[in-house]
Amino acid sequence: MKRIAIIGAGASGLFLAKKWSGREGGEVYVFERSRQVGTKLRASGGGKCNLFNTSVLSACYNHPEFASKLLEKVSPQRLWHEFEEMGLQMVADEEGRVYPLSQFSQTVVDVLSANLEENIHFEMGYEVRKVFSQDGLWRINDYPVPFDNVVFASGTPANMIPRNRKDYNDYLKDFNITVNEFQPSLVGFVIKDYPKKLSGCRVKVIASLYQGEKLIHSEPGEVTFKDDGISGIVILNLSAYYNRLKDKSGCFVELNFLYANPDYDVQAHLRKYHSLRGLLHPKLNALYEREPFDVKKFKMEIEGLYDLAFAQVCHGGIALDEVDDRFALKKYPGIYVTGEMLDLDGICGGYNLFFAFASALLVAEG
Numbered sequence: 001m002k003r004i005a006i007i008g009a010g011a012s013g014l015f016l017a018k019k020w021s022g023r024e025g026g027e028v029y030v031f032e033r034s035r036q037v038g039t040k041l042r043a044s045g046g047g048k049c050n051l052f053n054t055s056v057l058s059a060c061y062n063h064p065e066f067a068s069k070l071l072e073k074v075s076p077q078r079l080w081h082e083f084e085e086m087g088l089q090m091v092a093d094e095e096g097r098v099y100p101l102s103q104f105s106q107t108v109v110d111v112l113s114a115n116l117e118e119n120i121h122f123e124m125g126y127e128v129r130k131v132f133s134q135d136g137l138w139r140i141n142d143y144p145v146p147f148d149n150v151v152f153a154s155g156t157p158a159n160m161i162p163r164n165r166k167d168y169n170d171y172l173k174d175f176n177i178t179v180n181e182f183q184p185s186l187v188g189f190v191i192k193d194y195p196k197k198l199s200g201c202r203v204k205v206i207a208s209l210y211q212g213e214k215l216i217h218s219e220p221g222e223v224t225f226k227d228d229g230i231s232g233i234v235i236l237n238l239s240a241y242y243n244r245l246k247d248k249s250g251c252f253v254e255l256n257f258l259y260a261n262p263d264y265d266v267q268a269h270l271r272k273y274h275s276l277r278g279l280l281h282p283k284l285n286a287l288y289e290r291e292p293f294d295v296k297k298f299k300m301e302i303e304g305l306y307d308l309a310f311a312q313v314c315h316g317g318i319a320l321d322e323v324d325d326r327f328a329l330k331k332y333p334g335i336y337v338t339g340e341m342l343d344l345d346g347i348c349g350g351y352n353l354f355f356a357f358a359s360a361l362l363v364a365e366g
C-alpha cells in the first residue's frame with residue numbers, strides 16, 4: 001500500500017485527489033493550511049472560474065518551450081474531456097475561455113471535492129512547515145504516518161491574506177533546489193507622476209508596453225484608473241510581459257484611447273468642434289483641456305507593480321530545470337511539484353489554471 005501526501009488543497013491538489021480517488025493500492029492525505037479547499041479556485045475568473053482556454057498558446061507563458069512540451073502531452077481538449085468525465089459541464093466564450101456552464105466557480109470546487117472515495121483523507125487547518133526523509137520515506141511535520149511520495153501543490157503568496165507572508169512555502173528551504181524569488185504578476189502598474197484626476201475612470205483602449213523605443217507587447221482591452229496606477233485585464237497581461245524583462249528600466253505604457261478607430265483624424269475633429277468632449281471620457285477630456293496630450297499615445301511611465309496582495313499569480317518559483325517531464329524533482333525521487341509553485345506563469349484567459357490542472361494530470365498518471 002502506497003501512501004501519498006499532497007500539500008495544498010487548491011486547484012492542482014484537488015484535481016490530483018479527484019484523479020486518485022478510489023485508485024487501488026494508494027492512500028492519499030491532503031494537507032491544507034486553511035479551513036476550506038479551493039480558495040483561489042473560488043476567486044478565479046471573478047467568481048466564474050475561467051478553467052482554461054480552448055487554444056492555449058505556449059508563447060503566452062514566461063517559458064514558452066517548457067509550455068510547448070507540456071501542451072504536446074496535455075491539450076485543452078484533453079482537459080475538457082477530463083472535466084467532462086468528472087461530471088462538469090462547460091462552455092467556451094468567443095475568445096476560447098472555458099467556464100463551468102453554471103458560470104459559478106463553486107461548481108468546479110464541488111465537482112473536484114465531493115464524493116471522494118475512502119482512500120482520500122483531508123487534514124484541514126494543517127500547515128506543512130517541514131518535509132524530511134527518514135528511513136527511505138518522507139515525513140511531514142510530526143505527522144504520525146510516513147509517505148512514499150509527496151506532492152508540493154501549495155501555490156504562491158499571490159493574493160494572500162494575511163498579506164505578503166514572508167514564510168510562504170518555507171518547507172522548501174530544506175531542499176537544495178533553485179527557487180526564483182516570487183514577484184507579483186497579473187497585477188496593475190504603479191505610475192510615476194500619476195494624473196490622480198483620472199482615478200475612477202474606466203475606458204477601452206489599445207494598451208502597449210514599451211521599453212524605450214521597443215514595443216514589448218500590445219493588446220486592446222479595458223483599463224481602470226486607480227488612485228496611483230492602472231489596472232484591468234489588458235494591464236495585467238502587460239505586467240506578465242514586463243516581468244519577463246530582466247532590466248526593467250525605461251518602461252512605459254502607451255494608451256490609445258481611439259481603440260475602435262485608430263486612424264481617426266483628431267486634428268480635424270478639433271478644428272471642427274474645438275474640443276474633444278465628443279470623443280473622450282469626461283475625465284480624460286477635462287485633463288486634455290487643462291493639459292493637452294496625444295490621445296493615441298498617452299504615455300504613462302511605470303514606477304513598479306502593485307504588491308503581491310493584489311496579484312493574481314506569481315512570477316518565479318521552483319526553477320523548471322529542477323523537475324523532469326513528469327514534474328518529479330530530479331534531486332529528490334518521490335517528490336513532485338504541481339501548479340503555480342513552479343516558475344511558469346501565463347497571461348489571463350485560463351492559462352494559469354490550465355497549467356495547474358495539466359501538471360496535476362501528468363503527476364496523477366505518473
Ligand SMILES: Cc1cc2nc3c(=O)[nH]c(=O)nc-3n(C[C@H](O)[C@H](O)[C@H](O)COP(=O)(O)OP(=O)(O)OC[C@H]3O[C@@H](n4cnc5c(N)ncnc54)[C@H](O)[C@@H]3O)c2cc1C
Pocket residue numbers: 007008009010011012013031032033034037038039040041043044045046049050051052126127128129153154155156158159169311312313338339340341349350351352353354356
Ligand atoms: C483573484 C484571482 C483570480 C484568478 N482567476 C484565474 C482565472 O480565471 N483563470 C486562471 O487560469 N487562473 C486564475 N487565477 C490563478 C489561479 O487561481 C492559480 O494559478 C491556481 O489556483 C494555482 O493553483 P495551485 O494548485 O498551484 O495553487 P492554489 O490553488 O493557490 O492552492 C494552494 C493551496 O495550498 C495551501 N497551502 C499553502 N501553503 C501550505 C502549507 N504550508 N501547508 C498546507 N497547505 C498549504 C493554500 O492554502 C492553498 O489552498 C486567479 C487567481 C486569483 C488570485
